[in-house]
Structures are given as structure tokens and as C-alpha cells.
Amino acid sequence: MRPETRIDRCFAALKREGRPAFVTFVTAGDPDYETSKAILLGLPEAGADVIEIGMPFSDPMADGPAVQASSLRALKAGQTMKRTLQLVREFREKDNLTPIILMGYYNPIYVYPNDAFLDEARDSGVDGMIVVDVPPEADEELCLPAIERGLSFIRLATPTTDDARLPAVLANTSGFVYYVSITGITGAAAPVVSDVRAQVARIKRSTPLPVVVGFGVRTPEQARTLADCADGVVVGSALVETIRTTLGPDGRAGPDTISAVHRIVQNLAAGLRSATARV
Amino acid sequence: MPSPTKSEPQAPNSFRAGPDDHGFFGLYGGRFVAETLMPLILELEKAYEAAKNDPAFQAELRDLLEHYGGRPSPLYYAERLTEHLKGAKIYFKRDELNHTGSHKINNCLGQIQLARRMGKTRIIAETGAGQHGVAVATVCARFGLPCEIYMGATDVARQSPNVARMHMLGAKVNSVTAGAGTLKDSMNEALRDWVTNVRDTYYIIGTAAGPHPYPAMVRDFQAVIGNEVRKQMLEREGRLPDTLVAAIGGGSNAIGLFHPFLDDKSVKIFGVEAAGHGIDVPNGHNASMNGGRPGVLHGNRTYLIQDEDGQILEGHSISAGLDYPGVGPEHSWLKDTGRVSYVPITDTEALAAFQLCAKLEGIIPALEPSHALAYVMKLAPTLPKDDLLVMNMCGRGDKDVFAVAGYLGMKI
Numbered sequence: 001m002r003p004e005t006r007i008d009r010c011f012a013a014l015k016r017e018g019r020p021a022f023v024t025f026v027t028a029g030d031p032d033y034e035t036s037k038a039i040l041l042g043l044p045e046a047g048a049d050v051i052e053i054g055m056p057f058s059d060p061m062a063d064g065p066a067v068q069a070s071s072l073r074a075l076k077a078g079q080t081m082k083r084t085l086q087l088v089r090e091f092r093e094k095d096n097l098t099p100i101i102l103m104g105y106y107n108p109i110y111v112y113p114n115d116a117f118l119d120e121a122r123d124s125g126v127d128g129m130i131v132v133d134v135p136p137e138a139d140e141e142l143c144l145p146a147i148e149r150g151l152s153f154i155r156l157a158t159p160t161t162d163d164a165r166l167p168a169v170l171a172n173t174s175g176f177v178y179y180v181s182i183t184g185i186t187g188a189a190a191p192v193v194s195d196v197r198a199q200v201a202r203i204k205r206s207t208p209l210p211v212v213v214g215f216g217v218r219t220p221e222q223a224r225t226l227a228d229c230a231d232g233v234v235v236g237s238a239l240v241e242t243i244r245t246t247l248g249p250d251g252r253a254g255p256d257t258i259s260a261v262h263r264i265v266q267n268l269a270a271g272l273r274s275a276t277a278r279v
Numbered sequence: 280m281p282s283p284t285k286s287e288p289q290a291p292n293s294f295r296a297g298p299d300d301h302g303f304f305g306l307y308g309g310r311f312v313a314e315t316l317m318p319l320i321l322e323l324e325k326a327y328e329a330a331k332n333d334p335a336f337q338a339e340l341r342d343l344l345e346h347y348g349g350r351p352s353p354l355y356y357a358e359r360l361t362e363h364l365k366g367a368k369i370y371f372k373r374d375e376l377n378h379t380g381s382h383k384i385n386n387c388l389g390q391i392q393l394a395r396r397m398g399k400t401r402i403i404a405e406t407g408a409g410q411h412g413v414a415v416a417t418v419c420a421r422f423g424l425p426c427e428i429y430m431g432a433t434d435v436a437r438q439s440p441n442v443a444r445m446h447m448l449g450a451k452v453n454s455v456t457a458g459a460g461t462l463k464d465s466m467n468e469a470l471r472d473w474v475t476n477v478r479d480t481y482y483i484i485g486t487a488a489g490p491h492p493y494p495a496m497v498r499d500f501q502a503v504i505g506n507e508v509r510k511q512m513l514e515r516e517g518r519l520p521d522t523l524v525a526a527i528g529g530g531s532n533a534i535g536l537f538h539p540f541l542d543d544k545s546v547k548i549f550g551v552e553a554a555g556h557g558i559d560v561p562n563g564h565n566a567s568m569n570g571g572r573p574g575v576l577h578g579n580r581t582y583l584i585q586d587e588d589g590q591i592l593e594g595h596s597i598s599a600g601l602d603y604p605g606v607g608p609e610h611s612w613l614k615d616t617g618r619v620s621y622v623p624i625t626d627t628e629a630l631a632a633f634q635l636c637a638k639l640e641g642i643i644p645a646l647e648p649s650h651a652l653a654y655v656m657k658l659a660p661t662l663p664k665d666d667l668l669v670m671n672m673c674g675r676g677d678k679d680v681f682a683v684a685g686y687l688g689m690k691i
Contacts (some may be wrong), residue, residue, distance in 0.1 A: 058590040059463065059576060061470045062313045068457065080588045106311055106575045108589030133311045133575065137301065158315040160477055165318055183315055184475040 006099040006127045007152055007175040010049055011210045011231065021176075021232025022047055022223075022272050023212055024265055025103065026239050027054035027070040028087050029079025035253040036074070039243075039261050040091050044098045046262040047269025052130070052234065055084050055104030062132045064187035070240035073251070081108050081117070085124045092125030101154060101175075103130040106142070114142055118149050128152030128175045136168045143172050156180050157203055157211075159195070166206055176210040177203055179230065184215065187237025191216050197229035220271020227272050235268055294541035294618050297609060302491020305615065307608035310490040312578045315474045320578075324492040326397050331499065336392060343388045344503065347421070348378050350385075352504075354511035354669070359639045360655075367522060367662035369655060371672040372508055372536065375645065381674035382504060382532040383414035387483060389500035391418040394481035401476065402426040404483045405469040407434055407462035407528065408600035408647065409441025410674050411485030416450035426450045429468040432460035434599040441678045459593035462528070462603040466577050486529025487607035490578030494607050501535025508669055509539055516667055524549045524658065525671040526651040527621065528565075528601040530610045532673035541618060550610060551654045553596035554623035565594035567606045568614045568621045581608040597626035597686070598646035600674070628653040630686060633676065645674030646683070 014021050024043055029036050043051055056074040060067060088100055102121060109117045109131065121129070128151055134142050136155065143153040152175030160183060161169050170177065179200055181191030191213070200211050213226045214234025223233045242264050246257040297304040302324075310320055330336040344350040353373045361369045374382040394402060402424050406412030412428040419426035428445055432454045435442050445452050458464035473482045487497040512520050523540060525533035527550040540546045556563035558570050567582040574583040576591055584592045584604035596602040613619040629646055632653035637643045644652060648671065655670050662668065676683070684691045 056590075058458075058592075059467055061467050061577070062315075062474060064471075075590060082588075107583070107585070107591070110575050110580075111572070111585065111587075111589040132313050133578070135310060135312065135314060135317050137310055137317075156314045158313075160315050160318045162318060169314065180315065183477050185471050188475065 005150070005152060005175065006097065007050070010099050011176065014049060019273055020227035020230065021049045021210070021212060022269050023050040023052060023214070023232055023234040024048040024239060025052040025054060025234060025236030026261070027056055027067065027074050028084040029056060029074035029077055030070045030240060030243055031073045031247060031251070031253050031257065032077040033079065033083060033087065035257055037087055037090060038258045040087065041094055042258065042262045043265060044095060046265035048098070048265055049232070050099045050101065052101045052103045052236065053084065053088065055081060055102055055108060057105040057108060060105060062185055064185040064237060066187045066237040066241045066244070069244060081112055085120050088124040088126055099127045100125065101128040101130060102126055104132070106131050106133050109142065114145060118146050118151065122149045122151055126151060128154050130154045130156065130178060132156070136171060139172050147172065147174065154178055159183050159199065166203065170207045173207070173209065176212055176231070177207060178234065179203060179211055179213045180215045181213050181226070182216050186215055188216055190218070190222060191226065193225050193229065196226060200230045220268050223268050223272045224274055233272060239264060291616070294613065294616070295538060297612065298491060298495050304609045304612035306573065307580050307611040308491055308494055309580050310578060311575045311580065312490045313474060315477055319477050320490050323397070327393060327492050327496050330393055330396055336396070340389055340392055344385065348384045348388055349376065350503065351507045351511070352376050354508060354515065357640055360636070363639055364656060364659040366659040366664065367666035367668040368664065369659055370520070370667065370669045371642070372504060372669055373672055374504060374532065375642070375648070375672045375675035379410070379414045379417050380677065381410040381414065381645065382501060382535065382671070383411045383485060384417065385503055385535065386485065386497050386500040386531060387411070387414040387418045390481070390483045391422055391424070394424070394483070395422060397481065399479060399481035400424065401480045402483055403429070403469050403472050403480055404485060405429045405462065405465040406485060407431070407465070407602055408598065408645065408674070409434065409438040409445065409678060410600060410645070412450070412452070413441050413444045413448070415483050415485070416445045416448035419450065420448045427472065428452050429455055429465040429472070431462060431465045432456045434461055434465070437682045438599050438678050439681065461593065461599065463591065463593065470577070486531040487534045487609060488529040488577065488579055488581065488605060494579065494609055497531050498534045498538055498609060501531050502538050504532065504535040504671060505537060505539035508536065512667065512669070518667070519543055519546060520667040520669045521545065522547045522549070522658070522662065522666055522668040524551065524651050524655050524668065526551045526601060526647045526673065527606060527610060528553070528603050528647065529605070530607040532671050534607060534609055536669070536671045537619060548619045549654060549658065550619055550621045551650045552621055552623050553598055553601035553650060554625045555595040555597070557625055558623045562592045563595050564623070565596045565602055565604055566623045567604055568611065569623045571604070573611065576605055579608045581605050581611045582614070597629060598650065600645070600647040601650060622654055624650040624653045630683065632656055633683060642672065643676035643680065644672055645676045646679050648673050
């Protein structure tokens with residue numbers, strides 16, 4: 001039996017409270033290291049239950065313009081994989097409860113290389129990982145070594161993941177399942193609620209893990225509606241877009257950058273908590 | 280599944296057996312794509328395997344290659360260049376004479392047939408120099424399918440004749456401003472389109488790279504080049520060539536020429552990479568095998584130009600078609616096994632070769648094969664006169680005349 005993780009404890013507590021998880025995504029080091037740290041440290045109080053931290057990559061193929069720009073801002077400000085792990089360590093000094101998931105692409109991990117990255121991620125206080133371009137077919141490379149170290153490997157299930165493929169996607173998934181609500185990139189079209197409801201129900205028939213829904217969720221109303229058919233909702237593009245709109249003319253953090261992100265998280269959290277029924 | 284960091288140390292029994300069932304050439308290749316695309320990639324693999332073994336598919340493709348594409352392309356003895364370089368006997372494989380002006384049509388005719396078999400109703404593609412974009416727009420016009428081409432903004436500017444051709448053929452050209460606006464960025468955008476429109480859209484990748492089965496499939500469609508050379512050289516000279524030279528961006532024309540000869544030990548093989556401003560200039564070249572290291576991008580593991588943190592660099596080449604920080608995975612494997620030598624050629628060397636070829640042979644080459652030619656200029660004088668050297672003239676230079684005139688300060 002796997003030891004209980006921060007992710008497991010978090011979802012168990014939410015279940016007891018009867019409310020959906022609010023999962024927030026921001027990119028590490030966007031728009032700079034110190035501002036990013038202040039944003040992260042304030043997320044739990046603003047209403048985030050789980051924090052996804054994007055590992056910036058030069059070529060984020062699955063991301064829309066908002067997350068692409070966020071990734072490039074962070075890289076321009078000097079963010080690296082080492083500094084991303086440092087950010088997690090500094091967060092953990094202040095908060096030892098909120099689950100942290102690193103999300104990104106394989107190449108910066110691969111060249112780290114894999115074993116050293118997984119060791120340092122675990123030691124920094126990372127709870128799980130989402131690596132967009134490592135499918136279950138390559139589990140031996142990264143997913144299984146992550147699980148051996150007690151890290152959860154969270155898999156994306158998508159509208160194209162049919163019944164024949166679903167068992168492979170779920171096989172080594174732990175923590176929760178992330179349902180990508182649209183065929184597309186992050187921050188694109190709004191999901192169709194009836195489709196999401198049917199798909200989440202289908203996934204839940206095959207796994208006891210919580211299922212959260214993301215990609216294209218922007219408003220408190222959307223979050224509330226989607227929360228009615230899943231165990232949680234992920235919001236990312238709307239947050240990094242808020243960072244962008246608060247930057248000064250020099251592209252650096254403005255006076256409102258941190259508070260504006262926390263405000264939108266509060267609004268989304270309030271919307272989410274008014275969700276009526278749990279599945 | 281191979282170890283993720285170790286390549287096979289010993290030489291294999293055959294260099295022509297790859298990829299394995301998981302799409303790997305040793306350490307390289309694979310299927311590193313988002314889950315949304317995985318079911319389609321697996322479906323594509325099945326569809327391609329079925330088509331490959333279907334005599335009707337192959338017969339239709341042969342007919343198209345001959346009567347629409349203009350194959351076989353000639354194997355031409357470059358007599359004046361041979362005299363000038365005073366060494367190996369130099370032949371050009373004239374793939375620049377194909378319909379649309381490059382080897383790209385070989386692959387596009389194959390993939391459009393596959394897309395139709397799979398019932399796909401919309402085609403997308405990336406392009407660097409625009410040669411692949413033109414070939415895709417051409418086959419889409421021929422078969423009546425709507426088509427969108429992603430092309431970096433830098434490339435749109437430096438290859439404007441090809442942009443006009445794509446428009447005239449009815450394609451929509453999307454100019455990509457992300458990054459340096461070159462081939463890497465256009466491939467990112469094409470992948471974003473594909474993941475969004477995965478159900479009805481077929482992505483015609485233009486080079487022997489990307490997730491499995493693309494590297495093997497594109498190679499198979501381009502192997503017509505090497506198979507013809509083999510037959511033509513046997514007819515002309517009564518024996519196999521001794522030396523093969525081809526330019527490498529993603530590496531589709533090169534693998535097409537090389538693959539049929541990989542198990543002929545007497546044949547020396549050279550792939551020519553774009554060294555841009557020079558192999559020692561940081562971020563100033565796109566010689567991924569000479570100046571990069573293994574990583575994962577665009578669906579495959581391969582040599583990449585990248586920084587210490589694993590961020591992909593833009594690199595540089597005068598040739599839009601070689602201006603890509605990666606390379607097809609089979610080339611990475613052929614490099615590690617030592618079967619093929621990969622050598623760098625700079626912008627300046629390629630420009631000199633471009634001019635020499637125009638004046639000595641009356642052939643204006645594209646900037647991509649100008650790199651191969653520049654290496655031939657170094658190599659041929661070191662070889663005996665009876666060494667039969669074949670260089671793939673994979674594209675014509677019409678698209679490059681304005682850009683080259685600019686570099687040379689010519690008033691036109």
C-alpha cells in the first residue's frame with residue numbers, strides 16, 4: 001500500500017467537507033522569482049486547495065497563448081529547473097500541507113537528468129508531476145521511477161481517450177486524474193458541460209481516484225458548473241493572463257500583480273464553493 | 280523500450296531494421312506526444328502498416344510519382360564540377376526537377392493517399408523553406424482537400440516566392456510570430472492546431488522526424504530516391520556508388536538517399552548539417568548532431584540544440600529548410616553507431632557552393648543542397664578519380680534567388 005500523500009489527505013478532507021477541489025496553475029518564476037513566490041504563498045489563503053506549478057519550457061506545444069507567454073516571461077527573468085525546485089523548497093518552509101504538482105514538458109527533466117530531478121523534486125517537497133509529452137507507453141522512463149520515490153504521476157485523460165485506451169492511461173496514475181475537457185490547448189474554447197459530465201462519469205467507473213477538470217475554465221460560473229460533475233476544477237490561463245495584464249510598461253511586476261492574482265483566485269473559489277451537488 | 284539514456288554500444292546486424300515496435304531507433308525516436316494525440320498516432324501507425332502492405336496503395340503511389348511527380352529523377356554526371364574539383368566522379372541526383380521543385384513531393388503524395396484512406400477531410404503542415412508547404416498545397420489542390428500551412432514569420436519574409444505559390448494553390452498560410460519565427464515555431468503551431476482539430480485533420484509532417492510512425496513513414500516514402508540511385512548507378516557504371524552526400528535539416532532527403540545503402544559496407548555516407556555562423560558560435564548554428572545533445576522535442580527523442588536547462592535554442596542557418604534545432608531520430612542513431620558521418624557547413628561555404636554550381640553546371644541549387652555541395656567541394660578533391668560520388672540535389676534555388684541576391688549585394 002502506498003503511504004498516504006498530501007494529495008490523498010487533501011482530497012479526503014475535501015470529500016469530508018463535501019466540496020470540490022480548486023486547483024490553481026501558475027508558472028514558476030512568472031513574472032520574476034520573488035513575485036512568483038509571493039503569489040504562490042498567498043494561493044492557499046485565497047482558496048486554492050492544490051497548486052500546480054508550471055515548469056517553464058521554450059516550446060510548450062500543448063499550451064495556448066496565455067501560458068506560452070507566461071513561460072517565456074519566466075525564462076526571460078532567469079527561471080531554470082533548479083530555481084523552480086528552490087521555489088518549491090521555499091514554499092514548503094511556510095506551508096507543509098498544500099499539495100504541489102509540477103507540470104511541464106519532458107525535455108528539461110530529461111537533460112537534468114531524470115533520476116536527479118526526481119530525487120531533488122521529492123526532497124524539495126513536490127507531491128506529484130504532470131508531464132504532458134510522456135505517454136503511458138513510456139512509463140518506465142519517468143512515471144515508474146517517480147512512483148518509486150513516492151511522487152504521484154498524474155495523467156491527463158482527454159476526449160480522445162477511448163474505452164480501449166483508458167485502462168492504459170489509468171494504470172500507473174496516482175493522486176488524481178486530470179480530465180482535459182476539450183480537444184485543444186490550454187485556455188482555448190470553453191468546455192461543453194454535458195460532454196464533460198459524461199466523460200468524467202465514464203472515467204470514474206474505471207478508477208477510485210478523484211477526477212478534476214481543466215483546460216478552458218475561466219469564470220466562477222464555469223467553475224461552479226463543472227465542479228458539479230467532477231471532484232475539482234483547474235484554472236490556469238486566467239491566472240497567468242491576470243499576471244500579464246498587471247505588468248508595468250517595462251514588463252515587470254506591477255504594484256497590483258500579486259493582489260490581482262489572489263483576488264481572481266478568491267472569486268473563483270467563491271464560485272466553486274457554491275457548487276450544489278457532489279458526484 | 281530502451282534505457283532512456285544509453286544507446287546500444289555494438290553495431291547492429293542490419294542498419295535497415297529500425298525502428299522497433301515502440302518506434303525507437305536505439306535510444307532515439309519514440310512517441311512523446313500529449314495524450315489527446317496518442318490515439319490518433321496509434322491509429323495512424325495501423326493505417327500506414329496496412330497501406331504499406333497493400334499492393335493497390337503502392338501501385339497508385341507509383342503511378343502518381345511517375346506521371347504527376349515526374350519520377351524517376353535523372354542521375355546526372357556533373358562533368359564540369361568534377362573537372363574543377365579534380366577528384367571523385369560527381370553525380371547529382373536531380374530531385375530538384377520533381378514537380379514542385381524538391382524531394383518533398385515524394386512524401387506528400389504518399390501521405391495524402393494515406394490521409395484519404397483514413398477518411399480525413401482537412402490537411403495541415405509546417406514548413407520552413409516553403410518547399411514542403413508548396414508540395415502539401417499542391418497535393419491538396421490535386422485531391423480537393425482544404426489545407427492550412429504554418430510558416431514562421433522570418434521564413435515567410437525570406438522565402439516569399441513559395442508563400443505566393445502556396446496562396447495560388449489555394450492553401451491558407453498562417454504566419455507564426457512565436458520564437459524566432461522559423462521551422463521549430465511553425466511545428467509547435469501545427470501541433471497546436473492538430474491537438475485542437477484531431478478528429479478530422481491529418482498532419483503531413485514534412486521531414487523524417489516527429490512521433491512514430493512519421494520518421495519511418497517519411498523515410499519509406501523518400502527511399503525512392505536511394506532506390507533509383509542504386510538502379511541508375513548500376514546501369515551507368517555497373518557498380519554501386521562509393522560515396523553519398525546529402526544535406527540534413529530534419530533529414531528526409533538524406534535518409535531517403537542513404538537508407539537503401541546502409542547495409543552496403545563499401546558505401547561511405549555523409550550528412551551535412553547547417554553550421555550557420557560557425558559551430559563554435561553559441562546559438563549561431565543548427566548543427567544538432569555536431570553541436571547539440573540528446574533531448575525530447577516534437578514527439579521524438581533526438582539530438583537537439585539546447586541550453587544547460589533543457590530549453591531549446593533557435594539556432595541559425597541561412598537556409599530556412601535547415602533552420603531547425605533538431606534532426607530526425609534515425610540520423611541520431613546512425614551518428615551514434617558511426618554508420619554515417621555528419622559534418623558541418625557554414626552559411627558562407629554554402630553561398631560559395633551555390634554560386635559555383637550555378638556558373639559551372641547551369642543549375643541554381645536551393646540553399647539546402649548548397650550545403651551538401653559545399654561539403655562535396657571539400658571532400659571530392661581528397662578522393663580518387665574512380666570514386667563514384669552521388670550528391671542529392673534535393674531542391675531548386677528559384678525560391679532563394681532574391682534572398683541570395685540580397686546576401687551577395689546584387690542589384691536586381
